[in-house]
Amino acid sequence: MAWGILSTARIGARLVEGARQTDRAEIVAVASRNEPAAQQFAETHDIPRAHGSYDALLADRAVEAVYIPLPNSMHVDWTLRALQAGKHVLCEKPMERRPERVVQAFDLAQERGLVLSEAFMWRHNPQTLALRALLDDGAIGAVRLIRASFSFVLDRDPDVRLDPALDGGALMDVGCYAVSGVRLVAGGEPTSIAAQVVTGPTGVDLRLTGLLRFDGDVLAIVDCGLDVTSRSELEIAGSEGRIVLGDPWHCIDPKIVVERGSGQEIVEVQRADSYRLELHDMAAAIRDDRPPLLGREDALGQSRAIHALYRAAAEGCAVAVG
Ligand SMILES: NC(=O)c1ccc[n+]([C@@H]2O[C@H](COP(=O)([O-])OP(=O)(O)OC[C@H]3O[C@@H](n4cnc5c(N)ncnc54)[C@H](OP(=O)(O)O)[C@@H]3O)[C@@H](O)[C@H]2O)c1
Secondary structure, three states: OEEEEEOOOOOHHHHHHHHHOOOOOEEEEEEOOOHHHHHHHHHHHOOOEEEOOHHHHHOOOOOOEEEEOOOHHHHHHHHHHHHHOOOEEEEEOOOOOOHHHHHHHHHHHHHHOOOEEEEOHHHHOHHHHHHHHHHHOOOOOOEEEEEEEEEEEOOOOOOHHHOHHHOOOHHHHHHHHHHHHHHHHHOOOEEEEEEEEEEOOOOOEEEEEEEEEEHHHEEEEEEEEOEEEEEEEEEEEEOOOEEEEOOOOOOOOOEEEEEEOOEEEEEEOOOOOHHHHHHHHHHHHHHOOOOOOOOHHHHHHHHHHHHHHHHHHHHOOOEEOO
């Protein structure tokens, strides 16, 4: 599968690394608003072609699929343009905070017969699959409470994450993983959400906490921050035990702790490059004609939950999700 990357974003290097580890993906082109930057990125990462505009990459006939690691507010605009150009799209998380825009993107993908997926790389990792299997096997009984955290101190300024015009903010940047985590564990979509937010001087949310209620009386707490020490955690408390993941999102040190009564079991999981796995998933969806792991339903669920969290924080009361 021949891939093009829209922009010289830092995260692009991780996808290039993932592509190097599989013969199911090859990065053949990169584009930047600034041609020398594209050339530099291409040289550094051994990519055959560099384009001086995103449109030029979309016009490149050798490119079959496009990876979009642009600032958040540009995700759907460039997804639509890539789909119109006949390219399959892997769009970085979070795809979009406005659910109607997610619908628009997936409608176009369907109309054109193209694959579109949101790049939540953690969902492809064996640790995440092992977690889901443990829950399905009833390892901790019925799921009752879920707690998911992701924070770090952002010390670069300017940064796209601090710009409200680019849809920055803690929830969009890292909190979206916590939302993805509690949705996966609950196995459905939240019905009601409450939230509290701390807004920073640039106008984006620097810290946000959310309370989510799912069908079956499952409750979840999510928190995120751009000015809080580095934390990544996913805890699931059930009727018969508890599961804790200390590195749920990056999966660099995969390990699942399962506690039941006074006993503790450590489930060791093989390390794997999540970016390689998401490229594999896209290749399978495009070549083998099966749906991607993360399609319309998941992206829409994410967007609805994020939209509701921001709405609940602004209104200061619980809101229904929909
Ligand atoms: N899945 C993951 O593990 C992961 C990790 C980090 C980030 N992300 C996501 O990837 C996306 C990019 O994040 P990043 O940290 O890699 O961003 P970044 O390094 O700041 O890069 C963003 C790129 O977007 C392009 N761009 C176009 N218009 C821009 C504008 N008005 N201001 C700034 N840049 C502009 C620039 O490329 P050119 O100048 O070359 O055109 C820039 O290099 C975000 O959506 C983020 O949520 C995902």
